[in-house]
Amino acid sequence: MNQVAMVIDLNKCIGCQTCTAACKSMWTDEPGQEYMLWNNVETVPGCGYPKDWEQDGGGWVDGKLRPGRLPEPADYGMDLEVNHQEVYFEGSEQRLQAKPRAAAPRPDEPAGKTSPLRILNNEPEPEEPSKDPQQWGANWDEDSSSGEYPNNYHFYLPRLCNHCTKPLCLEACPTRAIYRREQDGVVLIDQDKCKGFRECNKACPYDKIYFNHVTGKSQKCIFCFPRLEEGVAPACARQCPGRLRFVGFLDDEDGPIHRLVYGFMVALPLHPEYGTEPNVFYVPPILPPTFDEEGEISDQERVPTEYLESLFGDGVGHALETLEAEMEKTQRGEQSELMDLLIAKDWKAMFAIPDVKYA
Secondary structure, rough: OOOEEEEEEEEOEEEEEEEHHHHHHHHOOOOOOOOOOOOOOEEEOOOOOOOHHHHHHEEEEEEEEEEOOOOHHHOOOOOOEEEHHHHHHHHHHHHHHOOOOOOOOOOOOOOOOOOOOOOOOOOOOOOOOOOOOOOOOOOOOOOOOOOOOOOOEEEEEEOOOOOOOOOOOHOOOOOEEEOOOOOOOEEEEEEOOOOOOOOOHOOOOOEEEEEEOOOOEEEOOOOOOOOOOOOOOOOOHHHHOOOOOEEOOOOOOOOOOHHHHHHOOOOEOOOHHHOOOEEEEEEOOOOOOOOOOOOOEOOOOOOHHHHHHHHHOOOHHHHHHHHHHHHHHHHHOOOHHHHHHHHOOOOOHHHHOOOOOOO
């Protein structure tokens, strides 16, 4: 079986959420999908989306399925009502009708002309004064650092369905609505067969399957397979301004995926201990050096290797050593095939999608 895969270079992700917006606008704009982020970018260390997904369980244990906890609605956060109409439409109409002025608006200008964005439904209901307003949502803890200044740290982690080689969602589905395509290994949910039992939600240790409460069906990332069939990379990869997503087939020895995963061995799966054999891989980040008490550069690592290993497994040490060695080569003026590949000067070369015959 051909297996399509993705490599994400975390050294280049700036957390701009362009990939999230590209996915959201293309695939999840129907009723019941408001809270769905098939692709999202989290700040780590952090709680993620849904909240504390890494503590929800799931995965393979001794070759057997281990169901996890079903996320609560509060783990995603409620839909927020924002005064967009007032700011972008009513205010715009009033500004167009007003006489042009050279001076900036005064702070005491009437509401409607310069009204700020604000959340309208984030207050407890009068009849439920003890009810808390929204306490979580996507990117709730964005840019929150760990550690102590000036050696605090954080980085960004884009997440999507891993289209695993051993998908737990497929194993858990009682109606066999979930399947892997032979052409490319993309894992899909047949919406006609899905009965909404949500066993797949419990099984997926990455919490990347969502439940549509309007249709009563489970839904998730489809790796933009209609685009793949036309030789076009997924929207999240094509729209990324940082050129950090590589797309290709694992068995294509001349493609970027095979070279990064098996050749240089610098691209690692997220939480390999779950046993699903994910097909989304990450190049671990190298952050700036730390400082000692005198303000001088120290040898202490900014991101603890133990934390990176908790995310990407035992291969972190080798990956970081390889990256640093290749970076030093370029600093000496020598050629580095790995650095040339990761810099991605040739944008189209990042998407090595072979001409696969689709049924």
